[in-house]
Amino acid sequence: MLEKTTRINYLYDFYHSLLTEKQQSYMSLYYLDDYSLGEIAEEYDVSRQAVYDNIKRTEAMLEEYEEKLLLLQKFQGRVALLGKIKELINSDPPPKQALLDAVAELEKLD
Amino acid sequence: MLEKTTRINYLYDFYHSLLTEKQQSYMSLYYLDDYSLGEIAEEYDVSRQAVYDNIKRTEAMLEEYEEKLLLLQKFQGRVALLGKIKELINSDPPPKQALLDAVAELEKLD
Numbered sequence: 022m023l024e025k026t027t028r029i030n031y032l033y034d035f036y037h038s039l040l041t042e043k044q045q046s047y048m049s050l051y052y053l054d055d056y057s058l059g060e061i062a063e064e065y066d067v068s069r070q071a072v073y074d075n076i077k078r079t080e081a082m083l084e085e086y087e088e089k090l091l092l093l094q095k096f097q098g099r100v101a102l103l104g105k106i107k108e109l110i111n112s113d114p115p116p117k118q119a120l121l122d123a124v125a126e127l128e129k130l131d
Numbered sequence: 132m133l134e135k136t137t138r139i140n141y142l143y144d145f146y147h148s149l150l151t152e153k154q155q156s157y158m159s160l161y162y163l164d165d166y167s168l169g170e171i172a173e174e175y176d177v178s179r180q181a182v183y184d185n186i187k188r189t190e191a192m193l194e195e196y197e198e199k200l201l202l203l204q205k206f207q208g209r210v211a212l213l214g215k216i217k218e219l220i221n222s223d224p225p226p227k228q229a230l231l232d233a234v235a236e237l238e239k240l241d
Binding site: 036103110121 | 149227
């Protein structure tokens with residue numbers, strides 16, 4: 022499940038500001054602070070099922086935001102291109118045209 | 132009013148996928164196709180006031196999304212840095228450390 026957790030963490034990073042305060046609290050306790058559903062339920066005096074449903078709904082919302090805005094996908098594209106650009110800068114001598122091409126690709130991501 | 136129109140156009144570019152279909156139609160007719168409120172009202176068989184209220188509410192929503200996600204602000208930061216990077220690449224010889232610093236600044240924007 023690490024892959025899914027990593028993805029949700031990234032999506033949470035990008036979109037948490039669009040969530041309600043309660044959604045943010047549950048997600049942050051569950052995914053960042055590694056609380057169990059039972060511990061969150063106790064903390065908020067609600068049923069374990071209510072916490073579970075809220076978190077599942079929030080995960081679905083995060084995926085919907087990503088479908089619409091693609092912030093994670095574009096971020097990953099930029100990370101890859103910036104890695105390539107750094108390699109090119111460190112070549113001797115730095116190949117100008119390849120660098121300019123990579124920068125143009127970066128611009129297209131926006 | 133050009134400045135406001137330009138800003139709304141940018142915000143619409145970034146966030147239109149979060150709007151309802153009707154909001155998208157009104158905004159796109161008004162801001163992209165330069166329809167008047169009266170023409171949109173006629174097209175949709177609603178009052179001019181209803182179109183006006185919808186567009187004002189949508190503009191406020193776009194600004195709220197920008198407050199939360201800062202996509203336009205980050206985009207402007209990237210455009211500035213990419214301009215600087217292109218200048219550096221075109222220097223002779225390209226200054227490696229300045230280029231790497233600018234790339235690091237780009238990375239911090241994400």
